[in-house]
Amino acid sequence: MQAYPIVLLEDDEDLGQMVVMMLSMKGHSVLPFLQIEDFWGHLEQNIPQLIITDMLLSGADGREICKELKAAEKTKDIKVLMMSAHPDAEASCLDAGASAFVHKPFDMKYFVGKVNDLLDSQDL
């Protein structure tokens, strides 16, 4: 069992903190990353159950990250939940291999539900 089954990649610190709080309230342990390098560094030693990432990050595209994860044997089974405020993002994110997509801004109930769904499906 990992210390942090959920890893968050979000370059907006306040938003990232909000997501961590929201999920913590529902009993999930989330490790947030602001920098992509740190995120990849963490993944070298750890395999989380779920990665939540924004689509548009400063200096990177969440979809490319998703594709990279899905391409590597070690990380290909990790569930990826993608978020974006971009109205047309959903289809391209799912194409990139994301397991689920959430529009920003989101409803807490809906968002936590999605996370639970993804973690549950993995348990099966």
Added chain:
Amino acid sequence: MIQSKTSLPAFLQGNEEMARLIREKDWAATSLGPIESWPNSLLTVLGIIVKSKFPMFLFWGPELVGFYNDGYRPSLGNNGKHPSILGMPGQEAWHEIWHIIKPLIDKVLTEEVATWHEDELVPIYRNGQLEDVYWTFSYSPVYNESGKPHGVFVTVTETTQKVFTQKKLALTGENLKNLFSQTPVGIIVYKGPSSIIELINSTALEIWGKQEADLIGKPLFEVSPEINQQIEPLLAQVMQNGEPLTINELEVPYQKAGELVTAYFDLVFRPIEEEGQTTGVMAVFTDVTRSVLTRKAIEQNEQFSHSVLESNPDCLKVLNDKGIVTYINKNGLHIKEIDHIEDIKGKYWWDLWGTTAKATIKAAFEKALQGERTSLQDFCITPKGTPKWWDVSVSPLININGAINQVIAVSRDITAVKKSQEDSLKMAQYLKLATESAEVGTWTLHMHNMDLEWSGLHKKMWGYSSDSDNLTYEDWHKIILPGDKEKAFEKVKEALENRTLYESVYRIQRPNDQVIRWIKSLGQYYYNDKGEPIILTGVSIDITKERLAEQQLMESETDLRTMANSMPQLVWSTAPDGKIIFYNDRVNVYSGATQLPDGSWTWDAVVHPDESEDFALGWKKCLQTGEDFVKEHRLKMQNGDYRWMLTICYANRDKDGAINKWYGSSTDIHELKMHEKRKDEFIKMASHELKTPITSIKGYLQILQQKMQEEKDLVCQQILTTLDRQVSKLTKLISDLLDVTRIESGGMVVMSDSFSLNELVKETVSDLQTIAKNHRLSFEESDSIEIVADKERITQVLINLITNAIKYSPPKTPITVSLAKQKDEAVLSVEDAGIGIDKAEQKRIFENFYRVSGKDEQTYPGFGIGLFIVKEIVTHHGGKIEVESEKNKGSIFRVRLPLVQKDKS
């Protein structure tokens, strides 16, 4: 002086000018010495000369000193020899013609004979110039006391006037000659007792085998002794008794091209009379050799000379004494278009002719039986139906016994000749008709004297009175405007040099009213057989009206062009098939279009590749249907860049509704487009950037709500709910902005879900009721309606319509949502009792960023994009939206959606 006067001979004391000049001259200074010393012989001759009224001149003595009388004086003219040559040595006085007259004088003096010269050209210096003067004169010797010729006596008459008149007459004769030249009969005019050939036409020359130049002015005996021998007695006979003489089939052997030939002629000699005297004979003759030879052959040989007959190009028929055809030659069958000789053999000859000709033919046959030869021309249709004209000669055949029991008929096909005659006759009639009915003037210019004949209408057209006579070439060109004159002359010359039709357009200023008119003239030269032009004849038309109309058209066209070129737009017009026929300068400045060789250009090269297919298809469709063409597209500039243009093209129709032209324009909307694009990008960026902090705010709010719920802090819960609602509104506004952006950039995606419309409406209404606490929302349920559409988008439509109704209605008023099925459509209505919408505004409310203004310029919150989004979504579903509204009463918005989505537009 009195003494000296009395010593003068009486003839020098008279009042004659020359008598005075002789007596006043200082003769002592000359070789003759004073008058008193003059020999009697000289004085006698001088006496005759001075007193005579007849022009006389005397050369006297070794120096040939000159004397003349008053009669001679006018021939010396003014400013010339008179009076200086009186008493002057001949060589000095007549130096310019001394080479002509000195030999004559010498001849008279040495041979002692008189000479006679008629109409001799002896140019002399008079009237300040060397003039061509014609003289008839006689030189005779004058003897001195010793009986030796000592002088030359000259009687002389000036005949210049007579010679010129004769020349003029000859010129008139020339015209006559031209007329005769084309006549198919030979004509020769002989003049005088020695039968000088004065006139001969081309037919006669051809028969004779000679050149005109070798014959004219020569006596017949000189050019053709062999003919003269035969003809001379006949000519003499006519000259003598002045009666015409007709001879048929005269056998004439003569030299033709170095060979002696024998020909037979039918001849008529007609006397030519001048002032009651027979001065010449006109011989008119036709060559009848062929028919004579043929007949002779037949006469000489009962078997016929087959070769002569068969080789004859004409149709030869032999008829028996009953008129039945017994023989026809091969060529005859051919030109008569008869296939088998049996078709006509044994038939009466006249039965081969049409009813009208029958009697004439029969009469000719009967005459032939009487020994008379007949020539006639008649019309007959061949068995194959070809209408032909025939020249027929019917002659008796005399057998060895001198009896006539057969007749020979020679028919020559003259259809072509007849036809050309008829054609020219017809042409003349047509021309006359045409000129009379149209406003056409006819004219003829006679080349020999440049006289101009004009029809009455022509004169009127040119501003001359219709009875004005004696018009000349000058009357034509003197009223042509200076600018056009040279060109008009050039055209006259050109037509002559190139032997082409004369055609010219020029302006004249009418002499009667000074009005300037445009004239078009057409004409043709006619030449004589020597190829010299005789006349130039044709027609003239006043084309002022047409010219003015053309000019006006050109001016209005120029106006249009100027106007078109001053426009900032690209404007053009096309033919009904879309081919560009006019475009303004702006097109050249603007577009990178490559012009086609004919000056037009096509769209495909200049429309941006991304739009070119749509453009071409759209244009093609419009050309087929006649619909208006409206497209936004990029157009290539000269520098290769593209700019956005709005191109609109409308069909122009004639009164029958057929398209005769397309008028189009392209307006540069590039700046507008770029502005819109920047706006779109801004909105897109802004909405995205706005959503991120909202996501945080909304998230934290929800976390707080959760906490407050756990701590049961009702006040905070209430505050947080309100905050959440406000954040949701903000989120929706941002979403709407994004939607507009996507719609405008063509990026709206419509999904297809199958769902129950009743359920969706019920849920949405219930959701919204929780927010809209001040209004009563009601939903009248209907039958269950299943629909295939984008569920989220339809929800958006409903939300927008209901929130609009809430926004524009006073509190407590009802808002009714209803749903019904009509045919294959679902009809969703939202009715309110709000402020309503003006009729004028109703059309505009579906535009983006349009907001209805309320009372006292009160504005309602929002971007004014809700209804725009609704309309776009409904349109994307293949549906329609309608509005029914009355100011201050309320509005009903009705959405019609197809139950099953058709192809998305």
